[in-house]
Structures are given as structure tokens and as C-alpha cells.
Amino acid sequence: MKAFLKFDYNLLTKKILEDKLTSFGYKFSILGFGEIEFYENVPEDKIEELREEFLKYGITIIENQKSVLVQKIKDAIHEMVYGEEILNVKVSVYLAEKLNHSYGYLSNLFSDITFTSIENYVIIQKIEFAKQLILNNKLSLTEIAFRLNYSSVAHLSTQFKNTTGITPSAFQRIISKRRDKNQ
Amino acid sequence: MEKDYIHIILADDDEDDRLFFTDAFDELKMKTKVQTYNDGVELMNYLMAENAVLPNVLFLDLNMPKKNGIECLHEIKADKRFDDIAIAIYSTSSSEEHIEETFVNGANIYIKKPNDFNTLKKVLSDVVTINWQYHTSGLNKDNFLLRM
Numbered sequence: 001m002k003a004f005l006k007f008d009y010n011l012l013t014k015k016i017l018e019d020k021l022t023s024f025g026y027k028f029s030i031l032g033f034g035e036i037e038f039y040e041n042v043p044e045d046k047i048e049e050l051r052e053e054f055l056k057y058g059i060t061i062i063e064n065q066k067s068v069l070v071q072k073i074k075d076a077i078h079e080m081v082y083g084e085e086i087l088n089v090k091v092s093v094y095l096a097e098k099l100n101h102s103y104g105y106l107s108n109l110f111s112d113i114t115f116t117s118i119e120n121y122v123i124i125q126k127i128e129f130a131k132q133l134i135l136n137n138k139l140s141l142t143e144i145a146f147r148l149n150y151s152s153v154a155h156l157s158t159q160f161k162n163t164t165g166i167t168p169s170a171f172q173r174i175i176s177k178r179r180d181k182n183q
Numbered sequence: 184m185e186k187d188y189i190h191i192i193l194a195d196d197d198e199d200d201r202l203f204f205t206d207a208f209d210e211l212k213m214k215t216k217v218q219t220y221n222d223g224v225e226l227m228n229y230l231m232a233e234n235a236v237l238p239n240v241l242f243l244d245l246n247m248p249k250k251n252g253i254e255c256l257h258e259i260k261a262d263k264r265f266d267d268i269a270i271a272i273y274s275t276s277s278s279e280e281h282i283e284e285t286f287v288n289g290a291n292i293y294i295k296k297p298n299d300f301n302t303l304k305k306v307l308s309d310v311v312t313i314n315w316q317y318h319t320s321g322l323n324k325d326n327f328l329l330r331m
Contacts, residue, residue, distance in 0.1 A: 058321065074320060114315070114316070114319070115212075115213055115312050115315055116312050116313075116315075116316060121316065124313065124316055124322075128322050128323070128326065131323075131326045132323070132326070135326070164328055164329055164330065165293075165328075165329055165330025165331055166328060166330050170283070171328060173283075174283060174286045174287055174328060175325075175326070175328075177283075177287045178286075178287050178289070181287060181288075
């Protein structure tokens with residue numbers, strides 16, 4: 001038999017961080033998504049150990065300032081797309097206020113490092129979330145469109161098709177055929 | 184940190200297509216490393232070698248002598264070592280049935296070979312860009328389907 005799982009990624013990452021850092025033995029606090037602070041000096045070789053330990057879980061310690069900011073942009077977008085409350089602000093305003101930089105600066109930096117624009121990245125994230133919701137089978141496409149703040153189902157379907165080249169229903173059909181085949 | 188180039192492999196028996204493909208990547212701003220193979224047997228020999236450096240994206244032509252793209256796809260999907268490779272089917276066919284079948288069999292991307300060089304560049308750039316996002320932003324590869 002098979003069971004399908006659903007993950008709470010925020011809780012999952014937080015729990016891993018807490019467990020690992022507690023056994024690491026230095027006083028710390030988790031400042032928010034993707035940021036931790038140590039209350040005492042941690043020697044470089046210890047940081048190396050932590051880096052290796054984290055890598056097993058797909059967590060990378062980043063230090064380059066630009067990469068850090070790009071990661072913050074991604075996290076903020078993630079929060080905006082996946083968050084429970086539907087925000088009716090423009091992405092540009094939201095990011096500029098949250099990260100305290102002009103949108104022009106953030107946008108140029110983001111394109112330089114990731115090869116894609118912030119606007120495009122937001123669309124990719126929304127479509128990824130739509131895919132998860134479609135596969136969960138709990139919400140109708142109309143409800144998914146509303147959840148992701150699209151003005152209509154047609155708008156969601158068009159953006160889905162433009163981004164992936166296939167329609168939401170073809171996507172659902174292909175994935176379920178794949179699952180049947182692998183059973 | 185992330186390595187600074189994207190590793191790409193193409194298996195295609197048509198010499199012109201291979202040339203267009205490598206030329207297109209030379210003109211993109213992303214740093215890429217492109218390797219090509221002339222047929223499915225050559226490709227699988229490379230991938231199966233013990234110390235093979237595995238690509239980020241693998242482009243498979245469907246019609247190749249000795250071993251065709253579908254056969255390669257099946258072999259690759261049956262081997263856990265290759266789970267991280269995004270598979271792109273690169274073909275002249277645009278039959279709906281064909282396309283859906285390759286997706287169901289585990290392909291991530293389906294590209295109908297464009298007729299002109301500029302479209303080819305645009306298509307390959309889009310493919311590599313979106314693949315890069317899957318690679319660097321922790322997106323779920325199982326849900327990665329893209330048709331160009």
C-alpha cells in the first residue's frame with residue numbers, strides 16, 4: 001500500500017534547526033526564517049562542523065551579503081505566496097518595505113544572481129503552490145484561484161499554461177498516471 | 184556554495200542539431216558546460232561509468248539509431264543515481280499522445296525543436312532558467328513539467 005504525506009515545511013525546518021543547534025552546544029536564538037544568532041563566539045572550525053551537519057538536511061550556511069539578500073527576497077516571496085492571509089499589496093511595495101531597500105535595487109540584484117526577474121519568480125512560486133493544491137485534491141480550481149489571489153479561474157489557467165506549457169487538468173492527469181504506473 | 188555553471192548533456196544523432204544546440208548555449212549569458220553524444224548507446228555508456236559527472240539537465244532526441252530516446256528515458260528513470268537529473272525530450276514530433284506519454288514516463292521537459300536559431304536560443308534559455316530555480320530554490324522536482 002501507499003500513503004501520501006503532507007509537510008509543514010516551516011515547522012519541519014524550525015524543528016531540525018532547534019534540535020541540531022541544541023546538540024551543537026552554543027547558546028542561540030532563531031531570529032526568523034533563515035536567520036540564527038549565536039550569543040557567544042563560535043570558532044571557525046565549529047562553524048565548519050555545523051555546515052557539514054546542516055548540509056545533510058539540505059541547509060546551506062550562506063555568508064555572501066548579496067546571496068543573503070537574495071535569499072531574504074526569496075523567503076519573503078515564499079511567505080507572501082504560501083502565507084495564510086491573502087495580501088493585497090503589490091510585490092514591489094511589499095518587498096521594499098519588508099527588506100528596507102528600494103525595489104529597483106532589489107530587482108537588479110535578484111536578476112543578476114538568479115537569472116530571472118522577481119516578477120517571474122513570484123509567478124513560478126504561485127504556480128508551484130497551485131500544483132501542490134491541485135494534487136491535494138481538496139480545493140477546486142476556482143478555490144485555488146481565489147486562494148492564490150487571481151482575479152479569476154481563467155487568469156490562473158492562462159498563467160499556468162503560459163508558465164508550464166500544459167493546462168492544469170493535463171498536469172493533474174499526467175501526475176496521477178505516473179503514480180498509477182509506479183504502484 | 185553553488186557551483187558556478189550549469190552542466191548540460193545532449194544526445195542527438197543529427198550533426199547540425201548538435202551544432203546549433205552548442206552554438207545557442209555559447210551565446211547565452213549563463214555559464215554552461217555542454218557535452219554531446221551521437222546516440223543513446225554512447226550516452227548510456229557515459230552515464231553508467233563509475234565516475235561519470237552527472238549533468239543538471241539531459242536533452243534526449245527521440246529518434247536515434249541503436250538506442251532511442253524513450254529507451255534511454257526508461258533506463259535512466261529505473262536508476263536511483265539519476266534522480267537529480269532533469270530530463271528534457273528534444274524532438275521534432277509534436278503529437279499530443281507522444282508528449283503525454285514521455286511525461287508519464289518521467290520526462291520533465293518536452294521541447295519541439297524550433298526551426299530558427301533565435302527561437303532555439305530563447306527556448307533553451309527559458310528551460311535552463313526555470314530548471315535553475317528548481318535546483319536552487321528547493322522546488323519539488325516531481326512536479327516539474329514543462330512543455331515548450
